[in-house]
Structures are given as C-alpha cells and as structure tokens.
Amino acid sequence: MNWFFEAFSTAIGKKLLMAVTGLGFCLFLLIHLIGNLTVYGGPGVFISYVTHLHALGPLIAVAEYGLLFFAVIHVSTGLLLFIQNRRARPIGYAVKRNAGGRTIGSATMPYTGLIILCFIVIHLLNFKLIDQTPQTVFNTLTNLFSVLSYILVYTAAVIAVAIHVRHGFWSLFQTLGVNHPKYMPFIQGMGIMFSLLIAGGFGFIPVYIGFIA
Amino acid sequence: MTAKTISLTLKVWRQGRGEKKGCFKTYAARNISTDMSFLEMLDVVNEELTKKGEEPIAFDHDCREGICGMCGAMVNGRAHGHQKETTLCQLHMRHFSDGETIVVEPWRARAFKVVKDLVVDRSPLDQLIQAGGYISVNTGGAPDGNAIPIPKKTAEAAFEAAVCIGCGACVAACPNASAMLFVGAKVSHLALLPQGRPEAARRVQTMIRRMTELGFGNCSNEAECEAECPKGISIVAIARLNRELMKAEFL
Ligand code: SF4
Ligand code: FES
Numbered sequence: 001m002n003w004f005f006e007a008f009s010t011a012i013g014k015k016l017l018m019a020v021t022g023l024g025f026c027l028f029l030l031i032h033l034i035g036n037l038t039v040y041g042g043p044g045v046f047i048s049y050v051t052h053l054h055a056l057g058p059l060i061a062v063a064e065y066g067l068l069f070f071a072v073i074h075v076s077t078g079l080l081l082f083i084q085n086r087r088a089r090p091i092g093y094a095v096k097r098n099a100g101g102r103t104i105g106s107a108t109m110p111y112t113g114l115i116i117l118c119f120i121v122i123h124l125l126n127f128k129l130i131d132q133t134p135q136t137v138f139n140t141l142t143n144l145f146s147v148l149s150y151i152l153v154y155t156a157a158v159i160a161v162a163i164h165v166r167h168g169f170w171s172l173f174q175t176l177g178v179n180h181p182k183y184m185p186f187i188q189g190m191g192i193m194f195s196l197l198i199a200g201g202f203g204f205i206p207v208y209i210g211f212i213a
Numbered sequence: 214m215t216a217k218t219i220s221l222t223l224k225v226w227r228q229g230r231g232e233k234k235g236c237f238k239t240y241a242a243r244n245i246s247t248d249m250s251f252l253e254m255l256d257v258v259n260e261e262l263t264k265k266g267e268e269p270i271a272f273d274h275d276c277r278e279g280i281c282g283m284c285g286a287m288v289n290g291r292a293h294g295h296q297k298e299t300t301l302c303q304l305h306m307r308h309f310s311d312g313e314t315i316v317v318e319p320w321r322a323r324a325f326k327v328v329k330d331l332v333v334d335r336s337p338l339d340q341l342i343q344a345g346g347y348i349s350v351n352t353g354g355a356p357d358g359n360a361i362p363i364p365k366k367t368a369e370a371a372f373e374a375a376v377c378i379g380c381g382a383c384v385a386a387c388p389n390a391s392a393m394l395f396v397g398a399k400v401s402h403l404a405l406l407p408q409g410r411p412e413a414a415r416r417v418q419t420m421i422r423r424m425t426e427l428g429f430g431n432c433s434n435e436a437e438c439e440a441e442c443p444k445g446i447s448i449v450a451i452a453r454l455n456r457e458l459m460k461a462e463f464l
Contacts, residue, residue, distance in 0.1 A: 081433065
C-alpha cells in the first residue's frame, strides 16, 4: 500500500486527488440541484422529496460519509498545495501581468474554496444539525430567506461556487489527462454552462421564495 | 528609409553577485532604433554605463535568434515581454512606444536563484533533464534511421514538444512557479516516440519527484505557461504528462 500513498503525494498525485474529489462534488451539486428544483413545486412537493430522500436510510449515510471523506481530502490537499505553491516563489514580481491563461476562477480557487467551506458549515448547521421536528423543512427555508443578511451570505456562496466550478470543471479533465484540441473547447463550454446552471438554479431559490411563492 | 528612434525609461533590477538583496535602478535609454531587439537596446544602455564607469546590466543571451533559450526576463510583468511566441532576443523595440517606462526583472522562483541582475541560475532545469529527460543509447553500430517506422502524426506531435528551448519562461510566468510545461514537453517528446517508450514509466516518475525536490511548485492549470512559452507549447503536453504518470504509477 505504500506505493499507493507515495503516488498520491507526488505533484501530479495531489492534483489527481483534487480532480477526483472535485468531480465527486460536481456530481453532488448536480444531484442537489435536481432535488432542490422540487422547491419550485411548493411546500408539498419539497417536503415529500425530503421525506423520500431520508427514507433511503443507509444509502444516505454512505453518501454523507463519502462526501465528508472527499471534503477532508479536497480541503487538506488544497491547503497543502496552496502552502507549497506560495513557497515556490518567495520573492514575487514588482510588476506581473497575466498573459491570458488565468481566469477569475483559476486565480481565486483557494479563496472561493474557503468561502464555500464556511458556507457548508453554516448550511449544515441550518438544515442538517438541527431538530427539524418543530417545523417543516420548508418553513426552515422560508424563515432563513426572510432574513436579508442570510440572503446575502447565501448569494455570495452561490457566486463563489459558480466561480470555483468555472475553473474546477475543465481543470479536472486536464488533470485526468483528458485534453485534446478536438474536444477541449467543448469541455470548457460545458464548464461555463455548468457553473451558470449552478448559479441560476440555486441563486433563484431566494427570489422564488421571496417574491413568487 | 530612415529608422525611427524612441527614448525610454528603464527600471531594471540590480543585484550584485553573491548579494542576497537587490533593488530597482532607473536608466534612460535614448535614441533607440525601433529595429533593435530588446537585448540590443540593453547593449546600448550598457555601453553608456561602461563609459560612465558604472557596472553594466548583466543578462543572459547567446544565439540572439530565438533558438537557444539563454535569454529571458520579465518585461512589464510578462515573460519575454508582451509579444506572443517571442523570446526576449527576438522582441523588437518597435513594439514599444516613445517615452514608455519599462520594468525589467529576473525570473522569480525558489528554484531559480538570482546570480546577478537579470541572470538567474536555471541549472535546476538541467537537473530535471538528468533525472530522466533522455533516452539511454547503448553502444554498438549506428541504427538505421528508418528502421523503426513512426507515423507522421506522431512524429509531428513529438516535434511540437521537442521545440522547447529550456528558457524557463513557463516557470517564470506560472503563478505557482511550477515547471510542469517544461517537464510535460520533455516527457511528451520522448514518450511519443518508440525509442523513448522503454524508459517512459521510470522517466516520468523520477522527473516529477525531482521537480518537487528542486523547489518548483505544483500545477493548478492556470495555463499562463502556454500563453508565455516562446515556442507555443500547449498544456496538452501537461495532460499527456499526467496520463504518463497515471500509467506509470497505477498500471
Ligand atoms: S516549455 Fe516553453 S517556456 Fe518552458 S522552457 Fe520550454 S520553451 Fe521555455
Ligand atoms: S539568445 Fe538564444 S533564444 Fe534568445
């Protein structure tokens, strides 16, 4: 097993860890978004979705521990890469201009990542680690979205996720060695579409709750 | 045809040999022909400095025709200046305007120590080559050049990577000071050809480990390297490097 951990400690091994866990989170985001679309069906549909989801029992537990495991790897490897990469250039440039490769997404990965991590903690505290019996989960949702400061925090997190995914999506394919001039433009386009979908899909929920529902 | 001339203000990083610290000094470059290259412009400035009894600005150069990889500096925050696929020796002064201020700095990376002024020690790139960027040729009669057929497409892909001149601009431009494009170019060049296959797995494993030991950073797919590479090497080479490492470690 030693060779296994050794392989993942190389410069590329660490990238692979980021890519595979990142792919997992992209899939999770997609499933989470599809599930959340039931909000637009009103309290009945949303509550029935949540009940059905929780009825999956052990499957949900496996998914939760899996996601937690992925998160530990993604965050710790990301932190290690951040520190190592900063150390690789102890004296910076007086003047540095981008040549055209860098995007807002790629330049801010560690910071958007940190924002997302903070939001996940808040999100779990609000929905997962509280007693949901005194009220329905739909009420929790509407209560939270009636507070302006929460809406702002939520919107900031959604934007951070979209920016993070904008770089993360195509980047994970590049890391996994899937880059060819034939299809890279398609993957790049998919990444932008996916981040817009995430931003729109999640971002519209407070608007719907506040003005439409 | 009368040559156009421009005058510039240069802010150049000066650091004495063996000194830990340096600083920017300002120089005037007067009546510079726009037909000159950036290095020729520095020659003119150096001539004046020498006449005044001052130490000329040290910079690396050799072929001055864009093929050796010796030259290179950050010009206004861009590796080899702002012209695409151009080395510093091939960057012409017609791309600058009269009265402009230009900031000139050496490559910055933990792995590249400043030797003097704009000269950095790029021997870590040689050490990367020593870690596996070669094919072992055993003694014996010279093999027939066409004994092993290689498809044209493969030969061209290998050549696209082989054009790397080892200038280090990719490291200098990379926000993480990573040498992935350089390593990717070497690994691609050799792994694509049948002669390079026998050692392909060991090569990629030792080179990637050596890269970290030498103090280069990790790639985060910023793609600044491909934008600055004077030879236009694409990060497709890095994707191939990743594939080669996965094959070597897990297959
Ligand atoms: S890959 Fe390009 S930028 Fe990097 S050393 Fe080779 S020629 Fe220079
Ligand atoms: S001096 Fe040889 S490439 Fe510039």
